[in-house]
Amino acid sequence: MIVLFLLLAHLVADFWLQTDAMVKNKMKNLKKHMLHHLLTTGLVLVIIWGYSHHFTNIFSYLLFPLAFIVMSHLVIDILKIKLLDTIKAKDSNSLKKLWFFLADQLLHITMLLITCMVFFHMTAPKIVTRLLQLLSEENEISSLDVLNTFLFIVILFILATSVSGHIINLLVGSLPSEFANFEGKFTLNNQLTEAKSSHPPKIDSNFTEQYHYPTYSNPLPSRGRLIGYVERLLVISLTIVGAYPSIAFIIAAKSIARFKQLDDRNWAEYFLLGTLASILLGLVLGLLAKKIIM
Numbered sequence: 001m002i003v004l005f006l007l008l009a010h011l012v013a014d015f016w017l018q019t020d021a022m023v024k025n026k027m028k029n030l031k032k033h034m035l036h037h038l039l040t041t042g043l044v045l046v047i048i049w050g051y052s053h054h055f056t057n058i059f060s061y062l063l064f065p066l067a068f069i070v071m072s073h074l075v076i077d078i079l080k081i082k083l084l085d086t087i088k089a090k091d092s093n094s095l096k097k098l099w100f101f102l103a104d105q106l107l108h109i110t111m112l113l114i115t116c117m118v119f120f121h122m123t124a125p126k127i128v129t130r131l132l133q134l135l136s137e138e139n140e141i142s143s144l145d146v147l148n149t150f151l152f153i154v155i156l157f158i159l160a161t162s163v164s165g166h167i168i169n170l171l172v173g174s175l176p177s178e179f180a181n182f183e184g185k186f187t188l189n190n191q192l193t194e195a196k197s198s199h200p201p202k203i204d205s206n207f208t209e210q211y212h213y214p215t216y217s218n219p220l221p222s223r224g225r226l227i228g229y230v231e232r233l234l235v236i237s238l239t240i241v242g243a244y245p246s247i248a249f250i251i252a253a254k255s256i257a258r259f260k261q262l263d264d265r266n267w268a269e270y271f272l273l274g275t276l277a278s279i280l281l282g283l284v285l286g287l288l289a290k291k292i293i294m
Contacts, residue, residue: 015163
């Protein structure tokens with residue numbers, strides 16, 4: 001319970017309470033970001049302190065672990081910001097940013113596990129053994145209780161929506177402005193009128209040429225983000241019930257909706273990479289949920 005509670009607090013502060021504007025200028029909003037972690041982690045530690053330790057020994061079970069988590073998060077975030085600033089001037093490769101993001105999250109999770117071991121007397125072998133029990137198909141009595149199942153479902157929801165969306169955005173990059181999202185039309189009218197002359201008759205040459213070409217504009221980011229969220233949640237649900245062939249209909253539906261845009265090779269590659277990455281993340285999370293919950 002303690003591990004799941006602390007992980008949930010971290011995800012809520014890092015993804016639900018952190019806006020896009022805060023992500024773009026994280027150093028400027030670092031104090032606000034740390035305040036979010038202080039509030040969410042503090043609330044969770046108060047719940048753990050009261051539930052498991054009956055509000056005794058406030059320093060060992062509340063103040064010290066809270067200070068350790070917030071300070072370690074601050075140090076890791078500052079290091080990440082400094083490293084990202086060094087690659088922005090040299091390289092705009094999204095893969096590097098993705099690796100920095102994954103390493104950053106791994107370090108944060110490691111600090112949470114260290115907190116559990118140092119302040120809540122948990123051992124690494126015990127944590128690993130419990131995880132292996134949950135992933136084991138033979139042990140039928142190792143399933144989560146009601147509270148831990150609820151915590152796991154909420155964490156899974158955050159991973160399937162905000163976290164996966166951020167990973168895919170780093171992987172494929174933001175939508176280039178030259179990609180089309182609706183078709184426009186341009187009409188050129190040209191009129192040629194001969195000057196009046198006494199010998200040749202007046203000639204009016206009117207012609208119209210019509211050119212069809214894509215008119216480009218950025219789609220609403222919130223709409224595409226919501227589609228991705230629903231897509232991954234559907235994939236997770238279908239994976240849990242074992243309806244793997246139905247996942248193909250999701251890809252087909254997205255392809256039909258974007259059929260005209262697939263004529264553009266750049267758009268097609270962008271669409272294919274984003275869709276495959278989304279489906280892959282949904283499958284992985286679905287298989288994990290099937291192992292632990294079912």
